Amino acid sequence: MTAILTRPAWTTDLELEIFDKLLDKYAPHLPKKRCLRRATPTQEPRSPETDEERENFYRFRVAGAAHDLFIVQVCAKIIDSFPDPELQLFLSRQIGDDGAHAQNTRLRAQAISGRDPIKDIQKQVQKHWDYMGDLPIRNWQGFLAFELHYELHIVALLFINSSTSKINDPDSAKFSAERILPDEAVHRLGVVDWWQRKFDQASPAEKEDLIAQVIEADEEGQRRRNPYLRDHWQLSQKAIGIEIDDLPVIYDAWRQEVLSYFLDIPISRLPKLVSVND
Ligand SMILES: [Fe+2]
Ligand SMILES: [Fe+2]
Secondary structure (H helix, E strand, O other), X not given: OOHHHHOOOOOHHHHHHHHHHHHHHHOOOOOOOHHHHOOOHHHOOEOOOOHHHHHHHHHHHHHHHHHHHHHHHHHHHHXXXXXXXXXXXXXXXXXXXXXXXXXXXHHHHHHHHOOOOHHHHHHHHHHHHHHHOOHHHHOHXXXXXXXXXXXXXXXXXXXXXXXXXXXXXXXXXXXXHHHHHHHHHHHHHHHHHHHHHHHHOOOHHHHHHHHHHXXXXXXXXXXXXXXXXXXXXXXXXXXXXXOOOOHHHHXXXXXXXXXXXXXXXXXHHOOOOOOOOO
16 A cells, blocks of 8 residues: 555645644744634725725736636646546536636626726736746646646645735625635645546656656746746735735745645655745
8 A cells, every 4th residue: 555545635624734834833923714813893804995906906806817717728728638538527627617717807807997807817818828838738747737836836825815815805705715715626636636646557666757757847837937926926915915924935835745745755855946936
């Protein structure tokens, strides 16, 4: 029996457990869960009020829609290059879900700003293509790195968004809680499942090789994404008021945890990874 079959499944509970552990270690002053900090209704996020707040919030929502639409474009491009019906079914769900997330975000941004953001969204999608290059569609290793970066490595940021944001739109928050959060948990699990099916079939020597290939592609993804991530965090701070001082160290540590689980090797055996600050 390999260790991969005996360790805990990748669930949202496990994610929260890991995240809380990282907060204790790196940022104990940050709230673990929204309810702990928001003892009174005045601490609930409020809607953007001034023109400047609405404009910043609009840009933040455009970035969110672009993240989802980029996922749709990458998965749609690559889906027929994998002769794996299991993976195709998963990707078809991901395309439908992330497309619906992008569309909802687009409509909320339109309601708040009074203008259709679709052109602004596509401009931001093009930036993802520019900085990621052909990595997401180059081969399965590049596509897996793309999925890791766009679905799993961002989770610590999502937790910090939800526990420290000060501005939000109630309709977006409702859609997020009812639709986006459960969908994204399915997406993360789907990526883990696909990889484990591939990994479980490999011999020990092949496993070493697979691990090296995934780390190489994931590191390339990190280098390509660094400027975007740092800009996006600044925008998130400006638009919704999240705390970003501790994000780099938490992001790096979270990514280590994901790779350690994914590749089934202890963190101490991972090579030194590219940091978001590099
Ligand atoms: Fe999504
Ligand atoms: Fe997703």
